Amino acid sequence: MKQILLITDGCSNVGESPVLAAAHARQEGITVNVVGVVDYGTIGELGSREIADIAKAGGGLSRIASTSQLAQTIQMMTRKTVVQTIQQAVNKEVKKILGEGSLEELPPQQRSQVVTVVDELTETSPLRIALLIDASASMKPKLGAVEDAIRDLALSLEAREGRSELAVFHFPGHSSSEDAVLDMDWTRNVSEVRSLFSRLKMRGATPTGPAIFKVLEHYRYDKLDEPRDYLVNGDDEAREGMIGGYVV
Amino acid sequence: MGMSSNPPYPAGTVITGKWRGNRYVVERMLGKGANGTVYLVQREGRRERYALKIGYDTLELQSEINVLTSLQSCRKRSEHRARKESPLSSYLLESDDFKDRDHTPFYVMRYVEGRPLHHFLSRNGASWLGLVGMKLLEKLQTLHECGFVFGDLKPENVMVSSYGEAELIDYGGASPLGRSVKQFTEWHDRGFWNAGSRTGDENYDLFAFAVLCLRLLNEEGLKSAAQQLPQTRSVDELLKLARNLPDKKLASWLCLALKGGFPGSAQAAEIWRSQIYRARKTGKDTMATPRWLKNAFALSLFLLAFTIYWVFRF
Numbered sequence: 001m002k003q004i005l006l007i008t009d010g011c012s013n014v015g016e017s018p019v020l021a022a023a024h025a026r027q028e029g030i031t032v033n034v035v036g037v038v039d040y041g042t043i044g045e046l047g048s049r050e051i052a053d054i055a056k057a058g059g060g061l062s063r064i065a066s067t068s069q070l071a072q073t074i075q076m077m078t079r080k081t082v083v084q085t086i087q088q089a090v091n092k093e094v095k096k097i098l099g100e101g102s103l104e105e106l107p108p109q110q111r112s113q114v115v116t117v118v119d120e121l122t123e124t125s126p127l128r129i130a131l132l133i134d135a136s137a138s139m140k141p142k143l144g145a146v147e148d149a150i151r152d153l154a155l156s157l158e159a160r161e162g163r164s165e166l167a168v169f170h171f172p173g174h175s176s177s178e179d180a181v182l183d184m185d186w187t188r189n190v191s192e193v194r195s196l197f198s199r200l201k202m203r204g205a206t207p208t209g210p211a212i213f214k215v216l217e218h219y220r221y222d223k224l225d226e227p228r229d230y231l232v233n234g235d236d237e238a239r240e241g242m243i244g245g246y247v248v
Numbered sequence: 249m250g251m252s253s254n255p256p257y258p259a260g261t262v263i264t265g266k267w268r269g270n271r272y273v274v275e276r277m278l279g280k281g282a283n284g285t286v287y288l289v290q291r292e293g294r295r296e297r298y299a300l301k302i303g304y305d306t307l308e309l310q311s312e313i314n315v316l317t318s319l320q321s322c323r324k325r326s327e328h329r330a331r332k333e334s335p336l337s338s339y340l341l342e343s344d345d346f347k348d349r350d351h352t353p354f355y356v357m358r359y360v361e362g363r364p365l366h367h368f369l370s371r372n373g374a375s376w377l378g379l380v381g382m383k384l385l386e387k388l389q390t391l392h393e394c395g396f397v398f399g400d401l402k403p404e405n406v407m408v409s410s411y412g413e414a415e416l417i418d419y420g421g422a423s424p425l426g427r428s429v430k431q432f433t434e435w436h437d438r439g440f441w442n443a444g445s446r447t448g449d450e451n452y453d454l455f456a457f458a459v460l461c462l463r464l465l466n467e468e469g470l471k472s473a474a475q476q477l478p479q480t481r482s483v484d485e486l487l488k489l490a491r492n493l494p495d496k497k498l499a500s501w502l503c504l505a506l507k508g509g510f511p512g513s514a515q516a517a518e519i520w521r522s523q524i525y526r527a528r529k530t531g532k533d534t535m536a537t538p539r540w541l542k543n544a545f546a547l548s549l550f551l552l553a554f555t556i557y558w559v560f561r562f
Contacts (some may be wrong), residue, residue, distance in 0.1 A: 072434075079430075087307060104306050104351050108267055108343060112317070115310040123427050148478040155439045159428035159446035 001085050001127045002030040004215055005074065006054065007146055008134035009037045010047045012208030014172075015179070018050065021212035022058035030219060031085060032058020032212070033077045037142050039067050054208075067145035071152040078129065078153060079122075086121045090114060124162040129153075130215045132180065135170040137202045147196055154190040164188060167218070168196055171211035172203050179210035182218065256285060263289065263300065265344030266351060272300055282400075282431055283308045283420040288359060298341060299417075302354040308420070309353045315396060315422045316340040316355070322394035339419070360415040366403035369464050376412055377464065377498075381457075382525045383414035385517035388453050392513045396422050397448035400431040401456035403464065423448050435459055435474055443483035444508060451508040454516050458505035461498070462489050483507070497523045 004025055012018045022032040034055045036043045043051070043064060055062035060081055065073040091103060094114055103111060131153075133139075133146055150168065157164035165188055171180040183196050257263075261274040272289040275297065279286050284303040291298065303309025316339045323339065343355035362368065365384075369376060384406060391398055398405075400421030407415045421431030429437075429448045436456040438444040443455065462470050466489055473485035483506055490502040501516075501524060503509075510516040 083307065103310075104345075104353075108345075111306075111310055112314055115307055116314055118307060119311055119314070151478070152439070156428065156446050159448075161427060 001082060001125055002219060003060070003078065003081060003127070003129045004030055004032045004058070004132055004212065005078065005129055006032065006034045006132045006134070006208070006212070007037060007070075007074075007149075008034070008051070008206070008208060009043060009139050009142065010134075010136070010206060011044070011050055012206050014205045014207035014210070016209035016213065018208040018212055019053045019057045021209045021216070022054045025212060025216055026057065026059045028216060028219070030058075030216065031060045031081050033060035033081055034058075034062040035070065035073055035077070036062070036064040037067060037070060037139070037146070038064055039142065067142050070145050071149040074149050074153050075156055078156075082125075082127060083118065083122050086118050086125065090118050090121070123160060126163040127157070127160065128165045128167075128186065128219075129157070130218065131166065131168045132211055132215055133168065133170040133197075134206060134208070135197065135200055135202060136172065136206045137204050140202050143197045143200070147193070150196070151190065151193045154193045158188065158190050166193070168193075169211065169215055169218075170197065170200065171214075172205050172207050174201070176205075179207055180214040257287065257302075262292070263302070263354065264347040265342075265354075266347040268342060268344050270342065270344065272298070272356065274300075281418040281420055283312055283418075284354075286417075289356070297359050298356050299359040300354055300356050302346065302352055306353050309355070312420050312422075313340070313343045313353075313355050315419050316357075319391070319394050319396065319419075323390070326390075326393070360407040360409065360417065362407045362409040362413070362415075364404050365406040365408050365414070365460075366464060368408040374465060377461065378525045379412045380408055380414050381461065382517065382520055383412065384416075384457070385513065385520055387414060387416050388450075388457065389513045389517050391416070391422070392425070392450050392453070395425050397425055397429065397450070398422050398453050398456075399429045399448060400433055400436070401453055401460060402433050402436050403460055406460075425449060432456075435463065435470065440474075440481070441483045441486060442481060443486075443506065450512045451505075451510065454505045454510055454513060455508065458490070458502045459486065461502055462486060465493060495524075497527055 025032050032054060034051045036048060036051045048064060051062045051064070061077050063073050063077060087103070094103070094106070103114060106114065131150060133143075135143070139146075150166070154166055157166060165186040166184070167182065167186050168184040169180045169182055173179060173181045184192060256277045257274050259274055259276055263272045263274065264270070271292040273292055275288040275290060277285060278288050278299060281301070283305065284301045286299050286301045289298050289300040290296070301309070303312075319339045338358050341356040341358070343353065345351040345353050363371070365380065368380070388398060388401075398416060398419070398421065400418070405416060405418045407417050409415075421429065423430045425448055427448050429446045429452060432439075432446070434440045436459045437446070438452055438455045439446045444451070446452075459470070469489045469492075470486075473489060474481070476485065486506050487503050490499050490506065493499045493502070501520060505516060510519075
């Protein structure tokens with residue numbers, strides 16, 4: 001499973017539309033979640049609409065949170081999205097096998113078995129999350145909380161049984177030609193999440209769309225040594241993989 | 249989070265099961281958990297009252313029901329061996345879908361009459377902690393023996409009857425041993441204190457139990473320790489709080505639990521039983537000396553000194 005988690009506090013103002021970028025991500029099997037961080041005041045109607053739109057286009061969730069709720073919110077969104085992705089895949093399988101509708105309509109005994117599979121996969125499927133942090137000037141006072149939330153997320157991912165990896169990007173880059181900067185490449189190690197943003201120079205622009213495209217590139221570039229992600233490709237092996245991963 | 253938007257069902261609502269057909273009449277709402285709302289209900293045509301939990305999300309609630317089902321069968325096996333030591337404790341009576349309302353899933357469990365642990369202790373006094381803590385540790389031990397951790401252990405999730413019988417409620421955070429912990433609450437979470445992983449093991453629950461004790465005995469101290477910056481927040485703060493408790497045996501038990509030093513909950517419960525539960529204060533109760541008395545004593549000493557000085561001077 002692949003996710004992008006965008007953490008921002010306002011509107012994009014440079015380059016391609018972030019909604020378009022998120023739609024591209026979804027097309028490539030990457031779910032996009034968005035957190036709007038607010039402290040003192042609101043994010044503005046325009047900002048909150050954009051946040052909701054990006055998440056919708058990216059097939060993910062969006063939330064507005066204060067810095068104190070950030071860690072918890074990210075945790076919850078990530079978990080929910082993982083469950084959702086798996087549930088969608090499993091539902092497809094269920095329909096294939098039983099020809100029935102949704103989970104809700106299954107009789108309790110079968111539903112219980114399906115949920116056991118979903119729980120199992122939620123815990124064991126490989127997971128990659130690219131965090132994309134808005135580091136425009138207004139975000140500066142919030143970056144401490146963002147870093148704490150990332151550490152907290154890494155701790156939860158580390159507890160999963162499946163291979164879980166985290167990468168961190170921030171945007172904008174050092175020059176106007178650089179859309180996003182990779183701060184930390186795929187890692188499974190919580191202790192690497194330390195003082196990520198200490199050397200950061202804040203800039204004014206918010207090229208959210210181009211930054212998302214940059215992350216997509218990184219996902220593509222990395223395809224070779226990526227753990228096999230059998231849930232997203234719906235081929236025959238996918239089913240074998242799923243059933244093989246189901247241990248009682 | 250934001251999922252519990254449905255207004256509670258009014259008293260008298262009849263909840264009919266879609267698959268098994270049993271009918272339950274709502275008496276009142278008992279509380280809200282992360283996965284659903286709990287009602288006090290009466291099965292139609294019977295006198296017994298039950299607790300009924302209606303879920304917000306089919307998947308989440310079914311997952312909880314699955315945990316309860318395996319606990320139930322584990323309990324049955326062990327009771328079979330132990331000849332029904334506590335026939336009343338039962339995790340799950342039945343589960344079904346609410347026939348009339350969008351097929352919302354629900355399950356029915358035993359109703360534990362009582363109050364949440366923190367209310368119980370503030371009403372009845374901290375001297376109950378030895379007994380209630382032991383009961384709670386026994387519950388955790390049973391759970392661990394069945395291969396599960398509770399996860400989200402906090403006073404709100406412990407119901408205590410008027411005579412100190414403790415029961416865990418809300419198994420929404422329970423997960424199999426060795427898996428990641430599903431639900432947790434900051435203060436009670438080992439990861440929050442930089443004291444270890446979020447992998448569910450017996451010591452995860454024991455850690456949460458130790459924080460629960462600290463919270464019951466010194467909530468202010470815990471609160472200020474929790475407000476530290478994440479980088480400086482550490483288990484040492486909790487150890488300090490524990491060491492400052494007047495009961496030294498309890499203090500050393502808590503320190504061991506916070507450091508993850510128990511081999512498992514069986515040993516932890518055993519030590520609690522012998523060191524804390526049985527070690528009731530013998531002899532007269534030592535009561536903390538009130539401050540006004542100390543002040544008065546200091547004043548009288550001063551007066552005495554002054555008088556002596558005055559007498560000898562002349």
